[in-house]
Amino acid sequence: xxxxxxxxxxxxxxxxxxxxxxxxxxxxxxxxxxxxxxxxxxxxxxxxxxxxxxxxxxxxxxxxxxxxxxxxxxxxxxxxxxxxxxxxxxxxxxxxxxxxxxxxxxxxxxxxxxxxxxxxxxxxxxxxxx
Amino acid sequence: xxxxxxxxxxxxxxxxxxxxxxxxxxxxxxxxxxxxxxxxxxxxxxxxxxxxxxxxxxxxxxxxxxxxxxxxxxxxxxxxxxxxxxxxxxxxxxxxxxxxxxxxxxxxxxxxxxxxxxxxxxxxxxxxxx
DNA sequence: TCTATTAAAGACTATAAGACTCTCTAATAT
DNA sequence: ATATTAGAGAGTCTTATAGTCTTTAATAGA
Ligand code: SF4
Ligand code: SF4
Numbered sequence: 001x002x003x004x005x006x007x008x009x010x011x012x013x014x015x016x017x018x019x020x021x022x023x024x025x026x027x028x029x030x031x032x033x034x035x036x037x038x039x040x041x042x043x044x045x046x047x048x049x050x051x052x053x054x055x056x057x058x059x060x061x062x063x064x065x066x067x068x069x070x071x072x073x074x075x076x077x078x079x080x081x082x083x084x085x086x087x088x089x090x091x092x093x094x095x096x097x098x099x100x101x102x103x104x105x106x107x108x109x110x111x112x113x114x115x116x117x118x119x120x121x122x123x124x125x126x127x128x129x130x
Numbered sequence: 131x132x133x134x135x136x137x138x139x140x141x142x143x144x145x146x147x148x149x150x151x152x153x154x155x156x157x158x159x160x161x162x163x164x165x166x167x168x169x170x171x172x173x174x175x176x177x178x179x180x181x182x183x184x185x186x187x188x189x190x191x192x193x194x195x196x197x198x199x200x201x202x203x204x205x206x207x208x209x210x211x212x213x214x215x216x217x218x219x220x221x222x223x224x225x226x227x228x229x230x231x232x233x234x235x236x237x238x239x240x241x242x243x244x245x246x247x248x249x250x251x252x253x254x255x256x257x258x259x260x
Numbered sequence: 261t262c263t264a265t266t267a268a269a270g271a272c273t274a275t276a277a278g279a280c281t282c283t284c285t286a287a288t289a290t
Numbered sequence: 291a292t293a294t295t296a297g298a299g300a301g302t303c304t305t306a307t308a309g310t311c312t313t314t315a316a317t318a319g320a
Contacts, residue, residue, distance in 0.1 A: 001131055001133055001214050027296090043296070044297090047298085050297090057297085058295085059294085059297080060296080061288065061293065061295065062289060062294080064296085076235055084131050109246035112245070125235070135308070170309080180267090188267080189265085190265065190267080190318055193318085
């Protein structure tokens, strides 16, 4: 069980966008170079972020990507969910009701991690990384 | 990012072993039937648990698997680590030193989950599941 | 000592998910 | 119009998971 590389790229890209003071959008070409990853691949990741409303994009010349207003409060969890999906890490396929302790424990521990990831915002990250 | 099925099987098998009052070891055949999984596959999972010292095995007629002494204090985390390995969920491959906030956050959140998983023992599970 | 039984090991196959690439279309600034 | 840039979709490559099959080692009991 590992985070996907896409999540890694997404986190770094969001940080790059947050650190860019420019008001101009940044092209995927530029962003991809910093991460040493192919532009077309990063493009798909960015599209997911756009669909979740954390990033806005503009096509055409001088187009590119930029963070949406309110970006400061975007959390690590938001970014991770955008890429990995929101479903639980543990799924047994069955449902043996409330007497099932296994799911209860697995779910609770997962929530603890999510809680922490929700607490960390992009603003925090940008502040300590600049 | 999902837990593997093997982890699921391991947790259920450990629970089954804990609930079995019999002092006789239980064969993989029997254990596999309960989970509806092939005996040879479950066997590999059990071997991992044996190697971690949580389960003891005896070959030959009337052989099988049983929990080792001290099983009550085995935690969910122990079982999960035995199957999934102990390495971090987030690995970027690089090391940009202490100013890297991304790793810091990811690692910390992971630890929160592990903390919770370490708190839950097999004894707790068996008690509330019998 | 022989045989049935059971775990362990290893090679192998199958399926699925992740990590891309390529090509084409749509939007937009100049 | 044209150049530039994002988006969408199909297709490929690689890796990890999931699982099978076969052989060997250990042990109980006849
Ligand atoms: S006991 Fe819980 S975890 Fe296990 S199969 Fe039933 S619902 Fe799933
Ligand atoms: S900044 Fe941190 S997470 Fe990103 S590549 Fe460097 S060490 Fe890894």
